[in-house]
Amino acid sequence: xxxxxxxxxxxxxxxxxxxxxxxxxxxxxxxxxxxxxxxxxxxxxxxxxxxxxxxxxxxxxxxxxxxxxxxxxxxxxxxxxxxxxxxxxxxxxxxxxxxxxxxxxxxxxxxxxxxx
Amino acid sequence: xxxxxxxxxxxxxxxxxxxxxxxxxxxxxxxxxxxxxxxxxxxxxxxxxxxxxxxxxxxxxxxxxxxxxxxxxxxxxxxxxxxxxxxxxxxxxxxxxxxxxxxxxxxxxxxxxxxxxxxxxxxxxxxxxxxxxxxxxxxxxxxxxxxxxxxxxxxxxxxxxxxxxxxxxxxxxxxxxxxxxxxxxxxxxxxxxxxxxxxxxxxxxxxxxxxxxxxxxxxxxxxxxxxxxxxxxxxxxxxxxxxxxxxxxxxxxxxxxxxxxxxxxxxxxxxxxxxxxxxxxxxxxxxxxxxxxxxxxxxxxxxxxxxxxxxxxxxxxxxxxxxxxxxxxxxxxxxxxxxxxxxxxxxxxxxxxxxxxxxxxxxxxxxxxxxxxxxxxxxxxxxxxxxxxxxxxxxxxxxxxxxxxxxxxxxxxxxxxxxxxxxxxxxxxxxxxxxxxxxxxxxxxxxxxxxxxxxxxxxxxxxxxxxxxxxxxxxxxxxxxxxxxxxxxxxxxxxxxxxxxxxxxxxxxxxxxxxxxxxxxxxxxxxxxx
Numbered sequence: 001x002x003x004x005x006x007x008x009x010x011x012x013x014x015x016x017x018x019x020x021x022x023x024x025x026x027x028x029x030x031x032x033x034x035x036x037x038x039x040x041x042x043x044x045x046x047x048x049x050x051x052x053x054x055x056x057x058x059x060x061x062x063x064x065x066x067x068x069x070x071x072x073x074x075x076x077x078x079x080x081x082x083x084x085x086x087x088x089x090x091x092x093x094x095x096x097x098x099x100x101x102x103x104x105x106x107x108x109x110x111x112x113x114x115x116x
Numbered sequence: 117x118x119x120x121x122x123x124x125x126x127x128x129x130x131x132x133x134x135x136x137x138x139x140x141x142x143x144x145x146x147x148x149x150x151x152x153x154x155x156x157x158x159x160x161x162x163x164x165x166x167x168x169x170x171x172x173x174x175x176x177x178x179x180x181x182x183x184x185x186x187x188x189x190x191x192x193x194x195x196x197x198x199x200x201x202x203x204x205x206x207x208x209x210x211x212x213x214x215x216x217x218x219x220x221x222x223x224x225x226x227x228x229x230x231x232x233x234x235x236x237x238x239x240x241x242x243x244x245x246x247x248x249x250x251x252x253x254x255x256x257x258x259x260x261x262x263x264x265x266x267x268x269x270x271x272x273x274x275x276x277x278x279x280x281x282x283x284x285x286x287x288x289x290x291x292x293x294x295x296x297x298x299x300x301x302x303x304x305x306x307x308x309x310x311x312x313x314x315x316x317x318x319x320x321x322x323x324x325x326x327x328x329x330x331x332x333x334x335x336x337x338x339x340x341x342x343x344x345x346x347x348x349x350x351x352x353x354x355x356x357x358x359x360x361x362x363x364x365x366x367x368x369x370x371x372x373x374x375x376x377x378x379x380x381x382x383x384x385x386x387x388x389x390x391x392x393x394x395x396x397x398x399x400x401x402x403x404x405x406x407x408x409x410x411x412x413x414x415x416x417x418x419x420x421x422x423x424x425x426x427x428x429x430x431x432x433x434x435x436x437x438x439x440x441x442x443x444x445x446x447x448x449x450x451x452x453x454x455x456x457x458x459x460x461x462x463x464x465x466x467x468x469x470x471x472x473x474x475x476x477x478x479x480x481x482x483x484x485x486x487x488x489x490x491x492x493x494x495x496x497x498x499x500x501x502x503x504x505x506x507x508x509x510x511x512x513x514x515x516x517x518x519x520x521x522x523x524x525x526x527x528x529x530x531x532x533x534x535x536x537x538x539x540x541x542x543x544x545x546x547x548x549x550x551x552x553x554x555x556x557x558x559x560x561x562x563x564x565x566x567x568x569x570x571x572x573x574x575x576x577x578x579x580x581x582x583x584x585x586x587x588x589x590x591x592x593x594x595x596x597x598x599x600x601x602x603x604x605x606x607x608x609x610x611x612x613x614x615x616x617x618x619x620x621x622x623x624x625x626x627x628x629x630x631x632x633x634x635x636x637x638x639x640x641x642x643x644x645x646x
Contacts (some may be wrong), residue, residue, distance in 0.1 A: 018628040018633075019625060021636075031488055032633065041297050042209050045202065045205050046371070056355065057360050074347075074348055082198070085202055085205060085401065086405060089208060099234045111636065
């Protein structure tokens with residue numbers, strides 16, 4: 001085991017392999033499937049979090065409105081942040097297991113199968 | 117606190133130390149190589165690592181701090197826990213798996229992957245050390261206050277002695293157990309902490325007929341000053357425009373800081389594959405989320421059953437809310453258990469931080485910069501890591517004694533702000549932006565670090581206020597206590613400008629290799645079978 005395994009002096013065919021895989025259709029598809037999920041969802045949960053923070057910061061009256069007993073709008077919004085975090089986690093795991101892992105495994109097999 | 121028994125508290129804590137030391141010694145029998153010592157042989161399962169992440173993340177600030185903040189400031193305390201939890205989605209969606217696939221031991225592995233090695237590794241190591249150091253100081257300083265409360269030691273000398281003992285124990289864990297030993301300490305601690313908080317939560321709810329609304333009502337009735345305001349936002353941060361902006365700034369640092377905390381990032385290397393890294397984040401999110409729901413009940417429960425006046429009169433003020441609630445519910449024995457868990461929490465987090473900082477020094481600076489990746493024998497990296505751990509341990513004992521009594525929340529917020537400003541932009545750019553180059557990486561790390569620390573030094577947290585570090589000086593030119601709202605966008609911008617202005621181009625072959633490896637896991641470090 002060497003301390004640094006990716007020094008610039010790697011052999012040329014190896015370097016060519018990474019470039020070829022990056023240009024392949026399968027890899028483009030994998031990258032597309034990952035980004036099409038994580039970028040919009042990240043935007044969404046950050047916007048939802050920011051909305052919550054701004055409401056808690058600047059809309060005290062609205063957030064203090066009671067709904068049931070002593071439970072107010074602010075507490076419900078806060079608990080919904082927990083719910084949305086759990087839901088997004090579950091959805092991402094399903095997406096990754098179904099749409100990302102098989103393709104990543106196939107590509108990994110192709111890459112590690114030929115040089116070794 | 118008359119009913120509390122320091123001897124009982126110390127005995128329970130002593131049992132914890134003995135049990136964990138035994139586990140650490142057993143776990144270390146197979147520690148031979150650098151991958152064993154620094155990454156636990158990459159042999160932990162996703163669920164195990166997820167529990168350990170929860171252990172690393174739920175520091176004393178989370179447990180004692182948030183419960184106390186809710187007890188005294190109501191809803192505004194709850195806001196913290198939401199930021200701390202939502203932040204995990206950034207780690208899950210954008211960072212954890214890609215990082216596991218491209219790195220080996222440290223954040224520097226990923227940041228320097230397709231850049232010029234030496235300058236970027238030096239920068240990554242610098243910011244890793246900075247974040248770890250601020251986080252360490254906060255934990256060690258917190259230990260002093262906790263001791264005053266739980267063991268009845270109020271003299272500075274006695275507290276300094278306890279800080280030194282905590283530090284010495286932590287050094288022992290790290291030296292003997294390495295990453296594997298500290299991971300087991302985290303697992304044991306997380307189980308105890310979450311179980312303890314869970315039992316207290318059910319207990320509190322049981323007293324009010326399992327009706328959350330009744331707990332909230334009782335907390336309001338018991339808080340004559342705050343009253344109904346306890347249930348809505350604004351009690352702590354709603355005073356004026358500046359405090360509101362400060363809250364927004366803090367909220368940004370919390371949500372973007374987690375995925376840049378080096379001791380959290382390093383945990384992803386202890387599992388064999390990216391899929392296990394994903395599973396570990398999922399476990400961590402559920403455990404941390406459930407724990408924060410417990411703290412909501414515990415905070416309001418402490419308000420209802422102990423009351424804000426009694427909490428404010430106790431030696432540790434807000435930090436004493438959860439221990440006082442334990443005393444109220446289960447008497448001295450439950451207090452002793454909760455106190456031991458709180459100590460264990462500090463000890464475990466401090467050990468996790470120490471191994472991270474020492475790994476970064478041994479791997480990034482010693483092996484890759486000084487030895488240029490050509491270290492003659494594989495053991496030298498481990499030797500250097502062990503030596504660094506001793507040095508860091510001694511420095512943090514000294515720093516903790518000096519920082520004893522300082523504002524802990526300020527130090528933790530500083531660590532999060534540095535992580536969000538210096539680390540996260542650089543990580544995201546190098547994973548997702550093709551053009552990003554060495555110059556951009558250096559600009560965003562050093563620029564983010566410099567802006568954050570400058571703004572902190574010029575903030576009211578350091579000078580000009582009765583609660584500042586320097587009460588008698590006033591050089592607070594920047595109005596906010598937390599710099600995030602300025603420093604995070606500035607760091608992203610600097611990374612962009614540094615890349616665009618530089619003449620050196622990104623290496624397209626290394627970029628291809630990094631992108632393919634990060635998404636497919638090809639060529640990733642494998643687990644070590646013993």
